[in-house]
Amino acid sequence: MRLTIAAACVTTFAIGTVILVATPGFDRLPPGGRAVPYLGIALAWGFVAVGSFAWLRRPDNRTGALMTIVGVGVALTGFSLFDVPVLWAIGATADTVIISLLIHLLLAFPSGRLETRGARIVAALGYVAGVLQPVLVLFSTCGSDLGDDCPSNPILISDDRSIASVIETVQGVFAVVAVTLTVVLLLRRWRASNHAQRRGLEPVLLLGAVIMVLGLATAATQSAGAGEMAAQIAFIAAFALLPAAFLLGLVRTRFFRTATVGRLIEQLARDRDLRDALADALGDPTLEVAYWLPERGYVDRAGHPIEAGERELTEIDHEGRRVGALLHARVLSETPELVVEASAAAVLALENARLEVELRAQVEALRASRARLVEAGDAERRRLGRDLHDGAQQRLVALMIELQLARERLPADADGALELVESAFANAQAAVGELRDLASGIHPAVLSQRGLDAALESLASRAPVPVELDSALAERLPSAVETAAYFVVAEALTNVAKYAGATYARVEVRRENGCAVVDVRDDGVGGANAAGGSGLRGLGDRVGALDGTLEVESPRGAGTLIRARIPLG
Structure with a gap:
């Protein structure tokens, strides 16, 4: 050239x-x-x-x-x-x-x-x-x-x-x-x-x-x-x-670019709204500021997803990290230097605003998670009430009636009274079994008594597909962490049995960087979506309540990985 x-x-x-x-x-x-x-x-x-x-x-x-x-x-x-x-x-x-x-x-x-x-x-x-x-x-x-x-x-x-x-x-x-x-x-x-x-x-x-x-x-x-x-x-x-x-x-x-950037910096120094200052400086009333959240993509000031549509998107980086973008009219693409220089002048204000948006999004996610936890708790209590009413309660009522009849027959009909007592004993055993199952659903006794390893072995033994268990825990975890890990594995194995069409599953539990990491893999059809079902979403809420994260990797035809990271501190 x-x-x-x-x-x-x-x-x-x-x-x-x-x-x-x-x-x-x-x-x-x-x-x-x-x-x-x-x-x-x-x-x-x-x-x-x-x-x-x-x-x-x-x-x-x-x-x-x-x-x-x-x-x-x-x-x-x-x-x-x-x-x-x-x-x-x-x-x-x-x-x-x-x-x-x-x-x-x-x-x-x-x-x-x-x-x-x-x-x-x-x-x-x-x-x-x-x-x-x-x-x-x-x-x-x-x-x-x-x-x-x-x-x-x-x-x-x-x-x-x-x-x-x-x-x-x-x-x-x-x-x-x-x-x-x-x-x-x-x-x-x-x-x-x-x-x-x-x-x-x-x-x-x-x-x-x-x-x-x-x-x-x-x-x-x-x-x-x-x-x-x-x-x-x-x-x-x-x-x-x-x-x-x-x-x-x-x-x-x-x-003009120099003057524009100077005016923009002056307006930002006066605490003017970032979007309005940029729109005036660039002469584009349709301009919008998009904030980058790694887990959600581009969002607006309220934390809602945002799309470019017919507008151009100019990404903004700060110290090698993407912090946001400007959505602007296509005509501004004819003066790209002006857009870039204005973005560079506003990058610190945009980073501060992005942190506010991220915090607001986290608060909103926490509020939604708590609402779902309350709703799940109410639904679980209703389920327990139905199960107690239809199961153990009916058996206990039958037990009371049979014992009363046996008492009435005892002097005159010892054999009939004995049959009633045996029936009552059978109902009592059934009621105890049903109550034990209910208690296991709320908090398994084996988890409290023998720890997470034994509880996971129990889950693996009852799973309908072969499960390989690899636990590298030298000592017990905090109770809340063990409970969350147990239910992550329980829900994941339930999904493997119901939906995955898998022939094999692997459960791995380990400590990593101050967190308990629980991995559940299968070789099924994949396509699981953490946002699409109440089970995985509920697990996300449960893990999130402990400041943990739940990741789901499930490409179609390549199996599913569910990974929970739960802080130990």
Whole structure:
């Protein structure tokens, strides 16, 4: 790239120097007289200088390359004033192509790309007019507008005036349409831009529109044969100012960015709302600030998930960590430096706000978790009430009735009384078994008496699939931790039996970084969702009540891993 830029600069400087030296001796001049080659060289050098600077600073942006090409092309058109046939042919061929390149440059500024379908169509029309210029030179002795006093045409195929006239007419139509539509698009774009964009766009777009209008005026005066000299000088003079307009746009944009960032910092120092300050600074009332929470993604100030939709998303990092993003209108993407610098200025305020959002989200999650725990507790009490009423209570009532009947029969019917006593004994045994099962569901006795290892062995022995148990606990855990770990394994193995379609499960319990870590793996169908069922969600609440976390990894077809981390302190 640097070699290309150097070659363009050297070539344009050399051509311009030769033309400047030769201009006093030119006998054949355009309607504007000797001022035209001087203005043309100033234009060429200006375009190459500013274009090379922009190209070096922003290699990814095509604007600098386009400006450099325009500058080299303008320098080449000066060869049309020489009497050397080859040089004249080069200059005459490059003549109208310059207008095509200028249209492309103006429509692509500042990104260097033709962003809209309309811009691409208009640029294509301009290039059609430019491509017709070398075709015209093939059938015209002197090209299009330099009269009959010219050297011999070395690329002439046939001096056919009728063909040349048709080509000139078609070329003129395409050129007029392209230039007119360019003016319309430039003015529409200027009106649609916001205040921040206008600072950089105004010098280029408005002067570009003026140049296009002057180009039409020059063509009109050539047809009318009056005012041709003044129109051409005005056109080339305005054209020569365009590199300065590009440079002014860059300077104004940079100064404006500095002023914008300064105002933003001042407003944040006054404790103004972060979103409002950024929206005003960037001139985008639709702007929103998204905060990054690793476990939830992007959320708004209230902690609710947020989507970009039709807007652009610019991520914001602080010390290598993602802290948030700006959701803004697409037009701000044309000034990415402004968005980045404003984001950098606001990053500390955004980080503080993100911490508040994270705390608010945690409080909300805790509130929801507590509500679910209360609801689960109420549901469990109702279940226990139903189980006691339908099971043990009915058996105890039957036991009382049978004992009363046995007492009544005892003196007269000893055998009947004995049968009633045996039935009562059986009901008592059943009631004790049901009460034991209920108690196990509330808190298993084996867990209290013998610890987590024994309780997990009991669970594994009763599981419908083979379970490998790996417990690396040298001593007992706190009671609350053991209870939570037990129910994590119990619920996970229940899910394995009901839903996983697994042939194997593995339970591992270990201490790790001050936490008890419980892993339950299976080789089932996967697809488990912690948010989709009350069982896993309840486990998350139970573990979360101890400041722990519950992770579920369950890719479809690859089994499920449920991992609970419960702090021991």
